[in-house]
Amino acid sequence: MVLGGFSCKHGEGEYHGIMDKIEAEGENYHGTSLSSEPYFEDINMIEITEGEHTFLIPERKGEIKMFACSECHTQPLEQMQNSDFKKAHWDIKLDHANQNTMNCVTCHNPYNMDSLKSLTGNHIDFNNSYNLCNQCHAQQFEDWKGGAHGKRIGGWAPPRASMTCVNCHNPHEPHFESRWPARFNTQKVKERE
Amino acid sequence: MSSERKKWFSLNLGRKKAEPHSSCGCGKTSEGCGSNAVDHQMTEEAFNEAAINASIGEERVKDGFDQVFDVKMSRRSAFKKLTASLLVGAGAVSTSCSMMAGDDTKEKAQIDWEEQFKGNYKLMNDDEKKATVERLMRSYELRTGKNISMSSKNAEDDVLYGYAFNISKCQGYMDCVSACVEENNQDRNSQMQYIRIHEMKDGKGFNFDEADDNYYHEVPAEGHFYMGTQCFHCDNPPCVEVCPVQATWREDDGLVVVDYDWCVGCRYCMAACPYDGRRFNWSKPEVPEEEINKNQHYLGNRMRKKGVMEKCTFCVQRSRAGKNPACVEACPTGARIFGNLLDPNSTIRWVLENKKVFRLKEDLGTEPKFWYFMD
Numbered sequence: 001m002v003l004g005g006f007s008c009k010h011g012e013g014e015y016h017g018i019m020d021k022i023e024a025e026g027e028n029y030h031g032t033s034l035s036s037e038p039y040f041e042d043i044n045m046i047e048i049t050e051g052e053h054t055f056l057i058p059e060r061k062g063e064i065k066m067f068a069c070s071e072c073h074t075q076p077l078e079q080m081q082n083s084d085f086k087k088a089h090w091d092i093k094l095d096h097a098n099q100n101t102m103n104c105v106t107c108h109n110p111y112n113m114d115s116l117k118s119l120t121g122n123h124i125d126f127n128n129s130y131n132l133c134n135q136c137h138a139q140q141f142e143d144w145k146g147g148a149h150g151k152r153i154g155g156w157a158p159p160r161a162s163m164t165c166v167n168c169h170n171p172h173e174p175h176f177e178s179r180w181p182a183r184f185n186t187q188k189v190k191e192r193e
Numbered sequence: 194m195s196s197e198r199k200k201w202f203s204l205n206l207g208r209k210k211a212e213p214h215s216s217c218g219c220g221k222t223s224e225g226c227g228s229n230a231v232d233h234q235m236t237e238e239a240f241n242e243a244a245i246n247a248s249i250g251e252e253r254v255k256d257g258f259d260q261v262f263d264v265k266m267s268r269r270s271a272f273k274k275l276t277a278s279l280l281v282g283a284g285a286v287s288t289s290c291s292m293m294a295g296d297d298t299k300e301k302a303q304i305d306w307e308e309q310f311k312g313n314y315k316l317m318n319d320d321e322k323k324a325t326v327e328r329l330m331r332s333y334e335l336r337t338g339k340n341i342s343m344s345s346k347n348a349e350d351d352v353l354y355g356y357a358f359n360i361s362k363c364q365g366y367m368d369c370v371s372a373c374v375e376e377n378n379q380d381r382n383s384q385m386q387y388i389r390i391h392e393m394k395d396g397k398g399f400n401f402d403e404a405d406d407n408y409y410h411e412v413p414a415e416g417h418f419y420m421g422t423q424c425f426h427c428d429n430p431p432c433v434e435v436c437p438v439q440a441t442w443r444e445d446d447g448l449v450v451v452d453y454d455w456c457v458g459c460r461y462c463m464a465a466c467p468y469d470g471r472r473f474n475w476s477k478p479e480v481p482e483e484e485i486n487k488n489q490h491y492l493g494n495r496m497r498k499k500g501v502m503e504k505c506t507f508c509v510q511r512s513r514a515g516k517n518p519a520c521v522e523a524c525p526t527g528a529r530i531f532g533n534l535l536d537p538n539s540t541i542r543w544v545l546e547n548k549k550v551f552r553l554k555e556d557l558g559t560e561p562k563f564w565y566f567m568d
Contacts, residue, residue, distance in 0.1 A: 018428045018534075018560040022353065022542075026535040032349050034515035143568065147540025148359070148548055149527060156532040157515030160540065168527065176526060181367040183374075184409040187384035 036154035040161050043153065046127055053145045056161040058153070060127045067126070069113035077110035095173040097136075107132050107171070133165045297335055304332045314452040314491060315442050319347070326491050333496075341487040343495055346513045348446035354507050354562065355447070355534040356521075357544045358421055361568040362528035365390055365412035365419035372523030373423075376508055377494040378486055380478035387472065387505040388423045388520060399553070421529075423520075424449060424470035424505035425553070425561030432462035432471060441502070447534075447562055448509055450492040451502055458500035467554050468561070471504045507531070534562065 015021040045056040061067050072088065073080065080087075096102055104110075109117040116124040116132050124131050134141035143149035144162070151168065153161040165171070311317075311325055322345035333341050370388045379385040391404040395416050413419065426449045433441050433449065440455035441462055463471040477499040489495040490510035497503050508518035512531070516522070521529040532541030544550065550564040 018562060019545075021428065022355075022534045022545075025353065026537055026542075029535050029537060030351050031536075032352055032515075032533065034349060034352075034513075036515055039516060139568070143548075146543035146547055147530065147532075148357075148544045148566070149568075151524070151527040152517060152521075152530075152540065155514075155516035156512070156521075156539070156541075158536070158538075163527075168525070176364060178364075178411050178413060179366065181365060181390075181409060181412055182371040183367055185384045185386060185407050187382075188407045 032157060034155075034157040036152075036157045036159060036161060039154035043161075045161055048128070050145050056153075056159060057130075057164040058161075058167060060129060060164070060166065061125075064126065067114075073113035077105065077108075077113065092172050095175070096171065129171070130165050133171075301332065301335050304328045304335070308332070308454070311454070313439060313455045315439065315455075319345075322347075322491065329491070329495065337482070339482070339487075341485075341489055341495075343489045343491060344510060344513070345491050348444045348448070349513065351533075351535050352446045353534040354426065354512060355532060355541045355545070356426075356507070356563045357530040357541055357548075357550065358563065358565050359528040359530070359568065360418060360420050360565055362526045363390070363419040363421060363524075364526055364528075365392055365408070365414070365417075366525060368523045368525055369421065369520035369529065372519040373505070375484065376486055376511070376519035377506075378478075378480050378489075378496060379472075379503075380474060380476070380497075381481070381484075382479050383474075383476060385472050385474075385478070385503075387470075388421055389469070390419055390421045392417050392419055420565065421520075422468060422470070422553070423563075424466075424507075425468055425559075425563035426505075426507060428560035428562060429558060431465040431467065431557075431559060435461040435465040437461065444492075446513070448492070448507055448512070449504075450506055450509065451504065452492070453495070453497050453501045453503065456501040458502065460502065462502055467557055467559065471502055474499050474501055474503065 015024065040056075044059040044062055046059050047054065047056055066072070094103065106119070107116055109115045109123070114126075116126060116129060118124055118132065119135055130141065130144070140149050144165070147160070147162065150165075151163045153163060169175075308325070308328055312321070314322065314325070317325070326343045326345040330341055330343050333339070367390055370386050370390065373379070373388050374381075374386060377387065379387070389406040391401065391406045392408045392412075392414065393400060393404045395418060397403060399420070408414070426443075426447055428443070428447065430441075430443055430449050433443055436442075437459060438455060438457050440457065441449065441451045443449050458473070460473055463473060474497055478497050480496070485496075486494055488510055490506075490513070493506045493509035505518075508516075508520075511518055517531050521531045530541055530544055532539040534541060534545075536542065544566060545564060548566040550566045552561050552564055554561075
């Protein structure tokens with residue numbers, strides 16, 4: 001009967017809402033044939049496991065133009081520093097927290113420039129620099145692990161590949177600059193006159 | 194009655210209610226009503242004819258061809274007959290003009306003819322879908338000399354698409370809008386855009402009356418926040434309900450799509466959508482040849498024509514290939530999250546389960562698959 005056909009939402013109306021449907025239909029999830037892999041095959045990825053989340057992030061050290069740092073930094077930082085003028089890294093401006101809280105050696109290891117260091121002085125690899133950020137940005141770290149903060153690489157399909165902190169944020173100036181919108185709709189203005 | 198359960202108003206055009214013969218909907222048992230009388234006095238054939246004439250309700254069981262001609266023959270034989278008559282006609286025209294009709298012209302005419310009388314995409318089997326997509330690609334090649342690729346890929350099993358939008362993250366850059374226009378071949382003349390980014394004043398909540406969706410100044414502006422709207426791909430879409438020709442429907446993976454070749458342009462769906470998600474082509478959509486995205490899907494970004502509806506399809510040509518929609522990929526702040534709601538390990542599911550999410554006009558019962566959340 002037509003009446004019966006309309007009484008349910010779309011012919012399969014055993015669900016009261018979308019969350020019920022997701023729960024019921026997701027119960028026997030078998031995976032999909034789709035994969036994100038072809039879309040990031042030219043990016044060098046490393047797999048990380050943080051808590052209950054395992055996913056891929058881009059390898060970092062290969063992307064840093066002047067790595068390894070020790071090729072120039074042959075001596076500990078204090079011996080190379082010159083109070084008169086800056087010999088290198090002219091483009092780096094530190095705008096992260098305030099000067100009282102952070103300086104170069106908050107994150108960089110002054111005795112081994114190829115390595116980062118935690119607040120307590122432990123070694124952190126450049127490839128896992130998110131461990132440096134999460135010392136202060138714990139909430140963002142939680143969201144990033146789950147996938148609420150940051151961006152996917154490739155597509156929505158598994159396997160999951162996500163950008164790591166430094167792929168979007170410049171660690172020396174992590175904020176986003178204000179700028180003009182990408183477009184302005186002149187037609188909409190006319191239509192609303 | 195089913196209509197009493199709905200929380201929105203839906204037009205009941207041409208949908209003849211099947212009243213039970215024993216009782217009458219008006220509640221009267223005497224002969225004052227008359228709604229039963231019609232049924233009893235007409236023969237079944239006469240009733241059918243009247244029904245076809247008076248309404249388009251028959252579309253539920255018949256495909257487009259039968260609706261037009263109501264002929265008792267199979268689709269295949271119908272096509273053969275029509276094609277034969279076309280060739281005779283084309284031949285007659287060409288001889289009368291005393292010009293040799295090129296093979297291309299004939300092929301073009303044949304394609305146009307078959308396209309003109311094809312059925313609703315929703316009712317096609319996979320071979321028919323493939324055939325129409327091939328005709329459209331060939332037609333494009335004949336007309337422009339250039340090739341496009343068009344997919345008729347169906348919904349994947351175990352996939353239901355969902356979207357989450359982080360209001361704390363959006364800065365109003367509108368990179369998503371740009372990416373969407375380019376990806377989906379939207380009309381450049383009318384500057385059609387599926388996505389709207391609303392600039393809202395802090396402390397006023399979601400106040401669309403005072404929001405500005407066409408700002409042009411440096412963003413983010415002091416004292417404002419930004420949120421985007423587009424088609425929410427409702428699980429219970431009112432736009433689908435009101436379409437008199439069933440040119441729009443919900444696919445198994447949750448995408449609400451339009452068959453641009455079946456749409457009659459009545460714009461009921463536009464009126465029915467509570468989210469302003471649908472757009473209409475008032476003029477012939479135009480995209481410069483060099484800007485056309487040639488990676489297309491029948492239900493997605495293929496070129497539209499004047500007088501039909503279109504809208505966001507979550508970039509069906511991308512999403513059904515495992516990619517993210519163009520807006521998600523373009524967003525520089527990571528405010529947009531897309532994924533498979535049925536996959537318990539997907540990031541979209543993590544967002545729904547761990548962040549405080551909400552949807553617009555949840556009380557309407559439209560069940561949009563587009564959630565908002567904050568950091």
